[in-house]
Amino acid sequence: MDLKITNTLMREKQVFTPIDPSNVRLYVCGPTVYDHAHVGNARPAVVFDVLVRVLRHLYGKDHVTHVANITDIDDKIMIRAKERGVDIETLTGETADIYNADMAAIGVNRPDVQPRATGHVSQMIAMTERLIERGHAYAAEGHVLFNVPSMSDYGQLSRRDRDEMIAGARVDVAPYKRDPADFVLWKPSADDQPGWDSPWGRGRPGWHIECSAMAAEHLGEVFDIHGGGLDLIFPHHENEIAQTRCAFGHARMANYWMHNGFLTAEGEKMSKSLGNFYTVHELLEEWPGEAIRLLLLSAHYRQPLDFSKAGLREAKTQLDRLYRALENSADIPTEQPGLMLKNQNDAAVDIDHPREQYILEALCDDLNTPLAISRLHKLATSLNSDDRANPAIKRTFLQGAELLGILSTTPSEWFQGEVSGISPIEIERLIAARSNARKAKDFAEADRIRDDLKARGIELEDGPSGTTWKRAG
Numbered sequence: 320m321d322l323k324i325t326n327t328l329m330r331e332k333q334v335f336t337p338i339d340p341s342n343v344r345l346y347v348c349g350p351t352v353y354d355h356a357h358v359g360n361a362r363p364a365v366v367f368d369v370l371v372r373v374l375r376h377l378y379g380k381d382h383v384t385h386v387a388n389i390t391d392i393d394d395k396i397m398i399r400a401k402e403r404g405v406d407i408e409t410l411t412g413e414t415a416d417i418y419n420a421d422m423a424a425i426g427v428n429r430p431d432v433q434p435r436a437t438g439h440v441s442q443m444i445a446m447t448e449r450l451i452e453r454g455h456a457y458a459a460e461g462h463v464l465f466n467v468p469s470m471s472d473y474g475q476l477s478r479r480d481r482d483e484m485i486a487g488a489r490v491d492v493a494p495y496k497r498d499p500a501d502f503v504l505w506k507p508s509a510d511d512q513p514g515w516d517s518p519w520g521r522g523r524p525g526w527h528i529e530c531s532a533m534a535a536e537h538l539g540e541v542f543d544i545h546g547g548g549l550d551l552i553f554p555h556h557e558n559e560i561a562q563t564r565c566a567f568g569h570a571r572m573a574n575y576w577m578h579n580g581f582l583t584a585e586g587e588k589m590s591k592s593l594g595n596f597y598t599v600h601e602l603l604e605e606w607p608g609e610a611i612r613l614l615l616l617s618a619h620y621r622q623p624l625d626f627s628k629a630g631l632r633e634a635k636t637q638l639d640r641l642y643r644a645l646e647n648s649a650d651i652p653t654e655q656p657g658l659m660l661k662n663q664n665d666a667a668v669d670i671d672h673p674r675e676q677y678i679l680e681a682l683c684d685d686l687n688t689p690l691a692i693s694r695l696h697k698l699a700t701s702l703n704s705d706d707r708a709n710p711a712i713k714r715t716f717l718q719g720a721e722l723l724g725i726l727s728t729t730p731s732e733w734f735q736g737e738v739s740g741i742s743p744i745e746i747e748r749l750i751a752a753r754s755n756a757r758k759a760k761d762f763a764e765a766d767r768i769r770d771d772l773k774a775r776g777i778e779l780e781d782g783p784s785g786t787t788w789k790r791a792g
C-alpha cells in the first residue's frame with residue numbers, strides 16, 4: 320500500500336518513495352532540554368512515533384532509521400543552569416532522562432539514534448569549515464556566519480520573500496554581518512560560558528548547524544524525511560537546508576518535509592514563554608499516558624489541536640470503551656492468515672477492505688489518525704456484538720491499536736490500575752524515575768519510590784536487562 324504524506328517542500332500530498340527501501344531514513348528535531356517538556360512538545364514526538372510505526376510496518380522493522388536529537392547546548396540552557404547553580408551537563412542530563420521517561424509513558428518508542436549536540440561539535444566545526452571553503456560562510460569577530468545571498472535558491476521551504484526574512488533582523492543588524500539575512504554558524508563564548516576550541520577561537524555552535532551536522536552524521540548527506548513542528552519551518556529548517564545543501568552540493572537535504580500543527584490552550588499556541596502550558600510530567604500524575612497520547616492523535620497532525628482536561632477525560636472514556644471491547648472479545652487462534660472481514664449484520668464495519676488494511680489505510684493517507692481512531696471504534700462495536708469471536712476483526716483491531724501505540728496493556732491491568740489507583744504506565748514511569756535517582760546516586764529517593772510502589776502492591780525486581788515488576792500476592 321502506498322503511503323501518502325503532505326510534503327511542506329512541494330506544498331502537496333505525495334506518494335512516499337524512499338531513496339533506499341531497505342533503509343528508510345528520517346530525522347525529527349527533538350527538544351531543547353532545560354525544563355520539563357510541555358504537552359505541545361509531546362505532539363511531534365507522538366505524531367512521528369506513529370509515522371515510524373507505519374514505516375516499520377510497510378518496510379520492515381529493521382529497515383527504518385529514526386534519528387531524533389536532543390539539543391543540549393543553547394542560551395536558554397546556559398541561563399537556567401546558572402540560575403540553578405549547576406553545570407549544563409547536570410541540567411541537560413537530568414532533563415533528558417525525564418523527557419525520555421515521560422515519552423515512554425505516552426508510548427513513544429525511543430528513536431534508533433538520539434544524538435546530543437555536545438557530542439557532535441567536531442562535526443559542526445568540520446561542516447562550518449567546509450561552508451567557508453565553498454564560499455558560503457565567513458568568519459567575523461569570533462563569529463562565523465552563513466552568507467544567505469551566496470545561495471541562489473535559498474528560501475524554497477518557507478517561500479518567504481526577502482523583506483519577511485529580514486523583518487526581525489533589520490532593526491538591529493549586527494555590524495559584522497555582510498547581509499541582514501546572514502545567520503550564525505558559530506559564536507564566541509565568554510570565559511564563564513560553555514565553549515569548545517575552534518579555528519575561530521573558543522565558542523559554541525549556532526542551533527541550526529547542530530541539526531545539519533547530526534543528521535549528516537547519522538543519516539548521510541541526503542535522506543528521506545525531515546520532521547518537526549510548524550514553528551521550525553523558518554528559520555530553523557530553512558537554514559538547515561541551506562547549510563547541508565551548500566556543504567555537500569546536493570539539490571535536497573531531505574526529500575520530504577513534514578510539520579505538525581500547534582497544540583493550543585484556549586486558542587493560543589502552548590508555549591513556555593506564554594506560560595499557558597501543562598507539562599507531560601504533571602499530567603502523568605493524574606492521567607494514564609495512553610489518554611494523553613490518544614488526545615494528541617485525535618486531530619489530524621497538521622491541524623491545530625486545542626488541549627483541555629475535558630479532552631483528556633473524553634480520551635480516557637474512549638480507552639475504557641476500547642479496553643472493554645478487548646475484554647469482551649474471544650481469544651483468537653494464532654494462525655488464521657488471509658481472513659477477510661465478512662459482511663455481517665453489523666453495518667459498522669466497512670467490509671470492502673481486506674481486514675489487515677482497514678486501519679493502516681487511514682494512516683497511509685497522510686497519517687489520518689482521527690479516521691483510524693473512528694475505525695478502531697467501529698471494530699470495537701463489532702467485538703462487542705455477535706462478531707466477538709471473529710478472529711479477523713480482532714486481529715485488525717489489535718494491529719490498528721499497535722500502529723496507533725495504544726492498548727499496550729491488558730484490559731485487566733487497565734481496569735485493575737483504576738482499582739489500585741496505579742496503572743502499568745505509571746509504574747513504568749516510576750521505575751524510570753527510580754533508575755534516574757540511582758544514576759544520580761540519590762539512593763534515598765530510589766528507595767522511597769520502591770517502598771511507595773510496594774505499599775501500593777507492586778514489587779520490583781532488578782535484573783541484568785533492567786527492572787521488571789509484578790503485582791504482589
Ligand code: AMP
Pocket residue numbers: 348349350351352359360361362363547548549550551579580581582583588589590
Ligand atoms: P523545543 O523544545 O521548543 O525546541 O520544541 C521541540 C519540538 O516541539 C519542536 O518540534 C517544536 O516545533 C514542537 N513544539 C513546540 N511547541 C509546540 C506546540 N505548542 N504544539 C506543537 N508542537 C510544538
Ligand code: ZN
Pocket residue numbers: 347348349530555
Ligand atoms: Zn532541528
